Amino acid sequence: MFHKIVAATGTFLSWRNIARDCLREGLKPSDIIWSLEGALSNDLFGSPEETREAVSADSHKVSRRFVELARNCVCHSDGERFSILYELLFECMKEPLILENALHPLVHKAMAMSKSVSRDKHKMKAFVRFKEDLQHDTVRRKFIAWFEPEHYIVEETAAFFVRRFNDLDWCIATPKGTAFFVDSKLTFDPSPAKRIKANDDIENLWKTYYANIFNPARLKLNAMRSEMPKKYWHNLPEAELIKELISNSGRRVDDMQNSQPTKPSSFAVAARAPAVSTHKLPQQYFSSITELNNAAQKCQRCPLHCNATQTVVGEGPANAKLMIVGEQPGDEEDLSGRPFVGPSGKLLDKALAAAGVLRDSIYISNAVKHFKFEPRGKRRIHMRPNSGEIQHCKYWLINEIGLIRPKLVLAMGATAAGVLTGSDQNIGARRGSIEHSNDNYAVMTTFHPSAILRAVNADTAGQMKAHFFSDIVKAMGFATSISPTD
Numbered sequence: 001m002f003h004k005i006v007a008a009t010g011t012f013l014s015w016r017n018i019a020r021d022c023l024r025e026g027l028k029p030s031d032i033i034w035s036l037e038g039a040l041s042n043d044l045f046g047s048p049e050e051t052r053e054a055v056s057a058d059s060h061k062v063s064r065r066f067v068e069l070a071r072n073c074v075c076h077s078d079g080e081r082f083s084i085l086y087e088l089l090f091e092c093m094k095e096p097l098i099l100e101n102a103l104h105p106l107v108h109k110a111m112a113m114s115k116s117v118s119r120d121k122h123k124m125k126a127f128v129r130f131k132e133d134l135q136h137d138t139v140r141r142k143f144i145a146w147f148e149p150e151h152y153i154v155e156e157t158a159a160f161f162v163r164r165f166n167d168l169d170w171c172i173a174t175p176k177g178t179a180f181f182v183d184s185k186l187t188f189d190p191s192p193a194k195r196i197k198a199n200d201d202i203e204n205l206w207k208t209y210y211a212n213i214f215n216p217a218r219l220k221l222n223a224m225r226s227e228m229p230k231k232y233w234h235n236l237p238e239a240e241l242i243k244e245l246i247s248n249s250g251r252r253v254d255d256m257q258n259s260q261p262t263k264p265s266s267f268a269v270a271a272r273a274p275a276v277s278t279h280k281l282p283q284q285y286f287s288s289i290t291e292l293n294n295a296a297q298k299c300q301r302c303p304l305h306c307n308a309t310q311t312v313v314g315e316g317p318a319n320a321k322l323m324i325v326g327e328q329p330g331d332e333e334d335l336s337g338r339p340f341v342g343p344s345g346k347l348l349d350k351a352l353a354a355a356g357v358l359r360d361s362i363y364i365s366n367a368v369k370h371f372k373f374e375p376r377g378k379r380r381i382h383m384r385p386n387s388g389e390i391q392h393c394k395y396w397l398i399n400e401i402g403l404i405r406p407k408l409v410l411a412m413g414a415t416a417a418g419v420l421t422g423s424d425q426n427i428g429a430r431r432g433s434i435e436h437s438n439d440n441y442a443v444m445t446t447f448h449p450s451a452i453l454r455a456v457n458a459d460t461a462g463q464m465k466a467h468f469f470s471d472i473v474k475a476m477g478f479a480t481s482i483s484p485t486d
């Protein structure tokens with residue numbers, strides 16, 4: 001008799017490696033006693049044989065279907081799971097099509113186990129409730145969840161939460177092990193955790209959310225019970241509301257039908273407005289550009305902060321007469337933390353030098369302050385920000401303009417031109433003339449240097465460059481001219 005111990009972390013790979021060894025050695029299912037690391041009863045079988053490292057057993061190939069089934073079954077809480085699986089594997093070697101026969105007792109059993117594990121994983125994704133751990137004053141916010149799965153699914157399901165909550169630190173504690181995601185690193189502790197203490201504020205927040213999304217007119221009790229079985233209720237703060245919400249639902253539906261249509265709240269109207277007016281925002285939030293820049297470093301207004309290295313804020317004197325606004329930092333800007341230091345910046349520097357303008361005398365910023373990119377191998381390919389990202393970042397831009405109060409804002413490219421003027425008219429058709437922002441700042445538009453660098457046709461690139469250089473001269477002339485109101 002051989003005693004095999006499957007690792008409690010990386011359980012599937014551990015079982016697979018041991019099973020391969022056993023097949024290679026020709027061990028029959030009845031020759032092996034399986035157990036999970038840490039769950040060994042004291043010395044009942046003498047000293048257990050060491051689990052060996054993986055061996056390549058190419059002669060023992062199984063179908064993808066078996067691998068998927070086994071990946072789920074090893075998570076099942078049935079103490080016999082490893083031996084049932086090995087028995088099935090052993091049969092698969094003799095009869096590769098055995099999995100097609102759902103009536104075969106072993107296949108039937110493994111499939112039922114796999115289904116139960118899949119369901120448990122699904123429930124974990126739906127019913128984990130994070131509570132913020134407010135005792136930690138760290139850069140990344142920390143969250144804790146307590147969950148009671150039926151099976152050993154925590155390690156396998158943790159990847160789902162990593163994708164969802166990538167920019168936070170969190171842990172999901174369960175009686176079947178704990179997953180930790182700290183500083184972007186996922187680790188797993190297989191030992192049983194103790195139930196964590198509830199934090200009233202967070203629980204109340206869950207209850208408010210649930211009570212608000214509950215629609216009494218769509219009450220389907222049977223569907224609700226099957227989707228949210230009672231056994232999960234004691235860990236769901238919102239569950240104690242269910243009884244009351246259900247008993248009041250009839251009256252609430254009547255009230256809804258009898259009530260008049262309401263006007264959206266002023267907050268909803270403001271939130272849906274396409275552009276934020278700079279009249280309402282400038283300067284009232286930040287007393288200086290330094291204060292604004294410090295706040296922008298912690299910006300999480302949109303998801304772009306998750307992958308960017310840092311917020312790239314504007315730079316230049318706080319009393320600059322000319323402000324130049326580009327689209328968003330590129331790869332080099334993201335790494336250095338300064339706007340326009342890469343290829344586009346070099347072309348801008350040339351244009352400024354040709355116009356006799358010192359870069360130090362103007363304010364240079366971007367419409368969007370985080371680098372948006374798509375990783376491709378080792379490279380990070382620039383992606384255009386979408387309108388939501390641009391609108392979120394407009395908050396910083398209009399506050400910057402409100403603090404610097406330049407005489408002219410030169411918008412380079414369609415993104416900056418669009419966000420400042422609200423017009424998406426072609427740059428070629430409007431460049432070089434004075435327009436007015438929604439808030440009555442003077443705005444001039446010109447080509448973005450990267451558009452010139454990307455132009456495929458040399459003649460076109462030459463023309464665009466000449467226009468770009470002359471627009472810079474014109475913009476500086478306008479910004480430094482004396483007007484009657486100066």
Ligand code: URA
Binds near residue numbers: 326328329330344366
């Ligand atoms: N392109 C931009 O729009 N901004 C930068 O800072 C760099 C490249």
